[in-house]
Amino acid sequence: MTTDVTDRTQRVDAQRNRAAIIDAALACLSANPRASMAEIARAAGVGRVTLYGHFSSRRELVEAASVQAIGRAEVQLAPLDLDGDPREALRLLVTTSWRLVDDFQGLIGAAEQELGADRVREHHDETMLRVRRLMERGQASGQFRSDQSADWLTACFFAILHGAATEIRLGRLGEDEADRLLPDTIQALVSVPA
Amino acid sequence: MTTDVTDRTQRVDAQRNRAAIIDAALACLSANPRASMAEIARAAGVGRVTLYGHFSSRRELVEAASVQAIGRAEVQLAPLDLDGDPREALRLLVTTSWRLVDDFQGLIGAAEQELGADRVREHHDETMLRVRRLMERGQASGQFRSDQSADWLTACFFAILHGAATEIRLGRLGEDEADRLLPDTIQALVSVPA
């Protein structure tokens, strides 16, 4: 789904503004899912009319910001080598993922509000699939518990990350602590019970 | 305007309406955290003006609904005997709690939006304390892991329940499955790692 970056009749300043708006939307909506279009425009250093020139509705902007967020996440996640020992791979995935969840939690809220939870899942799909595949592989190799479905383990994975991000946001948990706790907690989640 | 708390001259129909409004608020806000005052009034079978006669602001109503919700939760939770084997007690707590989280998830969202996360935690405090005390007891008896703080284990407890409620709401998880999976998952969370 590569968009035509070089639209023949689009000026570079327009492209730059468009990018600035998406970035601003990402930042604003992450901080506050209910940020208004005016706020986002101001944060982008652009007039409100200009914003509507690029995105004809709030929904469209949220959509674009979501795509951007997923893109950034993929940049971090794609290069990870998850083919080794499933336990090690999972720890690696956790330590990389939780910051992303922390960063984009607000945006996800805005997107759920604006696009519906289904559409969000659709975007989130590839990211979630990566986790689920790892869960399945760990189950197949007998290192992860198989008495619970990979779907459920995946849901728990995100639930814990989401919870940690919330705790951090409330100032009840430090980032360093999260870094230390999360891998062990997730490990416990998937381990074969005694 | 007049904030006569102990209005001994309050008519019974007024009391009944007040109760109906709180119930309606509980139901509406649980289903949709952004339900309007008009919606809630309609659901309560009452005029909008009457609603404002009882609660002078949305904030006040959400506050009252929160108190009501906590009350209902306590009715379910208080009689539980959590003094036996911590593992058994935790399973009992899980099977009773997850439905409550499922029921009130929306309301909690509305309350966080309206009263701020801190105030919600304040309400939620007793409920959370019950979990934390159990975690501490399990740690003290050596049956729960002690390499992670009781606070963290408590946060994870709610994160998992919250996640399960979300999965249910999205139709990706059945209530019966949740009943089967959750106790084992929480068990794994608190167990001493191998």
Add this chain to the structure above:
DNA sequence: CATAACCCAAACATGGTTGTTTGAGATAAG
């Protein structure tokens, strides 16, 4: 039954958000 308490619909004020229009001015690109 008398009356204070209560309910309610309609209307109003206020403020915020989304989205659009206009018209004049700036600027990138050929």
Add this chain to the structure above:
DNA sequence: CTTATCTCAAACAACCATGTTTGGGTTATG
């Protein structure tokens, strides 16, 4: 230099939510 593209502020329209006021009707209660 010329032009199509782009920006922008101001104003406008439409909508929705929160609260308030009014004035007439209903009902509990003593």
